[in-house]
Amino acid sequence: MKLTINQSLDVKEAEIIINCSVMDDRMKRLVDYIRQFSFSLKGINNNEIYNIPLENILYIDSVDGKTFLYCKNTVYECKETLASLEQTLMYSPFVRISKNCILNTSALKSVRSTLNHKMEATLFNGEKLVVNRNYIDLLKRKLEL
Amino acid sequence: MNAIRKYYFPNICISFALTTLFTAINMVISNNDPTGYPVFIIELAAWFVVIGIADYFLDKINFKSSLINNLANFILNYSLFLIAGISLNWFDFRLSNIIMVTIIFAAIFAVIYYRSYKIMKQDEEWINRILNSRNSNVVKDE
Numbered sequence: 547m548k549l550t551i552n553q554s555l556d557v558k559e560a561e562i563i564i565n566c567s568v569m570d571d572r573m574k575r576l577v578d579y580i581r582q583f584s585f586s587l588k589g590i591n592n593n594e595i596y597n598i599p600l601e602n603i604l605y606i607d608s609v610d611g612k613t614f615l616y617c618k619n620t621v622y623e624c625k626e627t628l629a630s631l632e633q634t635l636m637y638s639p640f641v642r643i644s645k646n647c648i649l650n651t652s653a654l655k656s657v658r659s660t661l662n663h664k665m666e667a668t669l670f671n672g673e674k675l676v677v678n679r680n681y682i683d684l685l686k687r688k689l690e691l
Numbered sequence: 692m693n694a695i696r697k698y699y700f701p702n703i704c705i706s707f708a709l710t711t712l713f714t715a716i717n718m719v720i721s722n723n724d725p726t727g728y729p730v731f732i733i734e735l736a737a738w739f740v741v742i743g744i745a746d747y748f749l750d751k752i753n754f755k756s757s758l759i760n761n762l763a764n765f766i767l768n769y770s771l772f773l774i775a776g777i778s779l780n781w782f783d784f785r786l787s788n789i790i791m792v793t794i795i796f797a798a799i800f801a802v803i804y805y806r807s808y809k810i811m812k813q814d815e816e817w818i819n820r821i822l823n824s825r826n827s828n829v830v831k832d833e
Contacts (some may be wrong), residue, residue, distance in 0.1 A: 645751055655826065657818045659811040662760035663750075665818075678750060682814050689821045 578637035585638075587631070589615045589622025598622060600638060604669055606631055606648040618671055641688040643667065644678040651688055696809070712736050731781060738775045742768055765800060772796055 562580055566573055586597040602617050608628040615622040624631070632642050639651045649667060657665045657677065665677035677685060715729035724730060745767055754760035772792075775781065782788045 654822060656822055657815055659808070659815040661757035661808070662754065662764075663807050663811055664757075664760075665811070665815060676753065679811070680747075680750060682811075686814065686818060689818060689825075 575637060579639070587615060587624060587626075589624055591620060591622045596622060600635075600640070600650070601652065603640075603650055604653040604671065604673065605650060605675060606640070608646040616673075639688070641681075641685055643681050643685060644676055647675060649675060649677075649685075651685070696806075708736075731779075734775070734779050734781070738771070741775075742771060745771065761804075768800065769793075769796060 564573070564577065583599070583601065586599045587603065589596050589598045598615055598617065604616050604618065606624070606628065607614050607616060613624040613626060613628055613631065615624050626634075628642075628646065628648060631640075632648060635648065640648050641651055643649045653669045653671070655668045655670045657667050659665050663679050665679075665682060667675045667677050669675070711732055715732035718724050718729040719733065746764065749760075749764055749767060752760075752763075754763065776792065777784055782792055
């Protein structure tokens with residue numbers, strides 16, 4: 547696949563054009579990924595609602611029935627459930643890694659297996675999350691895309 | 692060696708387990724069970740299913756450390772084994788028997804644990820290889 551990037555200060559809005567012979571599954575997935583960059587989630591912080599771009603979210607966690615969006619410096623509460631977010635983010639870099647956590651694989655730096663048959667995921671900001679062994683295949687499939 | 696561990700060894704184990712189980716079921720159905728051993732095989736298979744279910748739910752608990760998690764796993768499995776063993780008359784409740792079955796249980800537990808750990812290590816290497824190749828092509832914004 548040929549990739550051409552035209553960079554110019556004259557361009558007011560970034561535009562992606564795909565020229566292809568057949569719109570196959572891989573291409574559709576690529577389009578879905580690109581569309582995520584214009585997609586955001588609503589998060590609440592100090593009683594104010596913010597639209598948070600997906601690429602700013604490191605992971606989504608659920609505690610005591612509440613869902614939280616973890617960004618680099620701020621945590622937002624989200625009114626959606628983890629299950630509905632999992633569906634919404636199916637074709638994005640996000641993947642479920644445990645019963646209560648969805649990880650943005652773009653923020654994933656490395657993993658390390660632990661002695662209790664789980665994995666410890668290290669993010670670029672140094673945070674560590676637990677990957678349950680039931681979700682390791684999901685993570686592998688997501689990274690394969 | 693990898694193919695042996697990944698394909699041949701599990702295939703041999705599954706084939707042996709299914710053959711033994713179906714033979715035992717056939718012997719019980721056809722009333723050909725003079726020793727009681729086929730019933731023991733069926734009970735043991737059912738016990739492994741129970742252990743699998745217990746492990747599944749144990750996995751959902753977030754333990755403070757790997758050591759506590761492993762300890763809880765061992766104690767749960769061992770307790771279920773002792774309860775099943777004594778209530779289903781797999782062995783008499785004598786010290787020599789308990790020591791013997793404990794050694795066998797610990798040995799099997801260690802083999803299963805080691806195999807799972809090796810699989811997990813392979814997954815870790817695979818994921819890190821993908822991440823390294825991906826991250827080396829991406830400049831992360833600070």
